Amino acid sequence: MAKINSNYDKLAAGYLFPEIARRTSAFLETNEGVQVMRLGIGDTTEPIVPVVLDGLRQGVDKLGNAETYSGYGASEGVESLREAIATQYRNGGADVQASEIFVSDGAKSDSANIQGIFAKGNVVAVQDPAYPVYVDSNVIAGRTGDATDSGYEGLVYMPCREENGFFPEVPDGKVDLIYICSPNNPTGAVATKDQLATFVEYARKNRAVILYDSAYAAFITDPDLPRSIYELDGARECAIELNSFSKTAGFTGVRLAWTIVPHDCVAEDAEPGKLHALWTRRQNTFFNGASNVVQQGGLAVLGSEGLVQTGEQVAFYLENARIIREGLQSIGITTYGGDNAPYVWMKTPGGLSSWEFFDKLLGECHVVGTPGSGFGPSGEGFFRLSAFGHRQDVEQAIASIQTNLKL
Numbered sequence: 001m002a003k004i005n006s007n008y009d010k011l012a013a014g015y016l017f018p019e020i021a022r023r024t025s026a027f028l029e030t031n032e033g034v035q036v037m038r039l040g041i042g043d044t045t046e047p048i049v050p051v052v053l054d055g056l057r058q059g060v061d062k063l064g065n066a067e068t069y070s071g072y073g074a075s076e077g078v079e080s081l082r083e084a085i086a087t088q089y090r091n092g093g094a095d096v097q098a099s100e101i102f103v104s105d106g107a108k109s110d111s112a113n114i115q116g117i118f119a120k121g122n123v124v125a126v127q128d129p130a131y132p133v134y135v136d137s138n139v140i141a142g143r144t145g146d147a148t149d150s151g152y153e154g155l156v157y158m159p160c161r162e163e164n165g166f167f168p169e170v171p172d173g174k175v176d177l178i179y180i181c182s183p184n185n186p187t188g189a190v191a192t193k194d195q196l197a198t199f200v201e202y203a204r205k206n207r208a209v210i211l212y213d214s215a216y217a218a219f220i221t222d223p224d225l226p227r228s229i230y231e232l233d234g235a236r237e238c239a240i241e242l243n244s245f246s247k248t249a250g251f252t253g254v255r256l257a258w259t260i261v262p263h264d265c266v267a268e269d270a271e272p273g274k275l276h277a278l279w280t281r282r283q284n285t286f287f288n289g290a291s292n293v294v295q296q297g298g299l300a301v302l303g304s305e306g307l308v309q310t311g312e313q314v315a316f317y318l319e320n321a322r323i324i325r326e327g328l329q330s331i332g333i334t335t336y337g338g339d340n341a342p343y344v345w346m347k348t349p350g351g352l353s354s355w356e357f358f359d360k361l362l363g364e365c366h367v368v369g370t371p372g373s374g375f376g377p378s379g380e381g382f383f384r385l386s387a388f389g390h391r392q393d394v395e396q397a398i399a400s401i402q403t404n405l406k407l
């Protein structure tokens with residue numbers, strides 16, 4: 001008799017975005033003709049820039065010619081793309097080799113899959129609030145107990161609150177796998193070098209591994225903030241980094257990302273090279289590589305003109321973030337993030353819960369955002385607004401909040 005993986009039954013989530021959709025359609029049913037404005041989505045909205053479209057077209061054209069046609073490639077990705085990514089890191093002062101880069105079809109899937117090369121008994125620590133996949137993938141793998149009001153049993157939550165500038169202290173006890181996302185989704189906070197150094201030191205001392213999600217690194221404009229964890233001494237020994245073309249190049253629907261497992265990276269029972277070998281084996285066994293068409297597009301992103309054009313698009317979203325941030329501040333709302341990240345993390349006014357504020361914002365202003373409590377217990381009392389949107393839509397939504405929100 002077949003039995004299911006009953007860890008799936010522990011999942012409390014699947015709850016956030018369906019619940020947002022449910023409340024939004026319920027509102028629209030009783031308020032016919034009202035136009036709802038969305039500042040809730042973590043998805044890009046602007047068209048792919050011309051030079052990257054050319055790259056994608058080149059990828060297609062190659063497939064139509066017997067001389068340039070290619071089928072399966074290396075599951076780690078085409079060499080020229082791995083080289084181009086490594087060069088980007090080295091230009092930013094991070095020591096990364098092409099052979100350490102594993103090109104993939106998404107940082108979400110990689111961040112869900114990476115735990116699979118680690119033992120079931122590892123203790124997992126996550127920032128709270130967090131991008132849900134870090135938690136859910138470990139729940140499914142059986143590294144937690146049941147969900148309670150304060151989170152999953154057995155999972156170590158590292159609160160990110162106003163008091164600590166939305167970056168956690170290192171855990172008191174010994175943990176083994178540590179998820180850090182910077183710039184952070186949902187809080188928009190960016191870890192400084194000093195803050196990251198505390199975790200690198202902790203990880204090296206405990207032979208723990210940091211899983212560092214830098215999907216929003218391209219949104220960092222402050223030159224003092226690290227774009228990669230490998231800008232820190234010692235990080236190559238203890239950190240795996242994940243990044244993606246999704247938010248930088250509008251590839252959320254195109255799909256292209258990468259994970260870096262340094263040759264030097266170790267674990268309690270893994271000497272240098274072992275983790276790299278395990279992820280190689282995992283990818284060779286389970287994955288047949290990212291699309292060759294799309295990898296050609298990725299190469300265009302990293303060309304000199306591609307960096308200029310995608311950089312302008314990132315700046316466009318950051319300008320949206322500024323409009324949101326300053327618009328909210330002008331009516332006395334406390335906000336965080338939104339300067340080196342495409343998310344503004346606002347404190348709900350009047351001590352409302354995240355969901356109470358969701359209903360109020362929808363009812364009074366017709367604006368949909370994302371309740372902070374959906375990202376973890378410490379997100380309660382906060383609310384995420386996303387800078388991904390057309391300019392006019394963002395301006396309309398903020399104007400409506402300024403005019404209609406009853407404070």
Ligand SMILES: *Cc1c(COP(=O)(O)O)cnc(C)c1O
Binds near residue numbers: 042131215256
């Ligand atoms: C959007 C996002 C990603 C990117 O995921 P893809 O699967 O590459 O589209 C990764 N991490 C975080 C925190 C994100 O918000």
